[in-house]
Amino acid sequence: MATYNGGQFLYEQLQSFLAQTRLPDELIITDDCSSDTTEEIVKEFAKSAPFAVEFHRNERKLGYCGNFNAAS
Structure with missing residues (x-):
């Protein structure tokens, strides 16, 4: 999953999993x-998720495509 300033919608997205x-x-x-x-929303979700959750923050902005590529 690739994120960027999506905190407003992230809780619902994570709950859908x-x-x-x-x-x-x-x-x-x-x-x-x-x-x-x-980041705070993901870390809070990870505490109780019934599966492993890894969060990686890019060192610099990579843009839409670069962020998706970084996840692979």
Whole structure:
């Protein structure tokens, strides 16, 4: 999952993973230097998620495509 200043919608997105019929084995999130609450929301979600959650913040902004590529 790639994020950038999506804190306003991120809680609902993360909760949707919990509602799936089959839970993911892990969730890898790459963040493109958000300046909002994105990182805090992910870290709070990771505490109780029934699967591994990895959060990686890019050292510099990579843009839309670069952030998705960083996740692979």
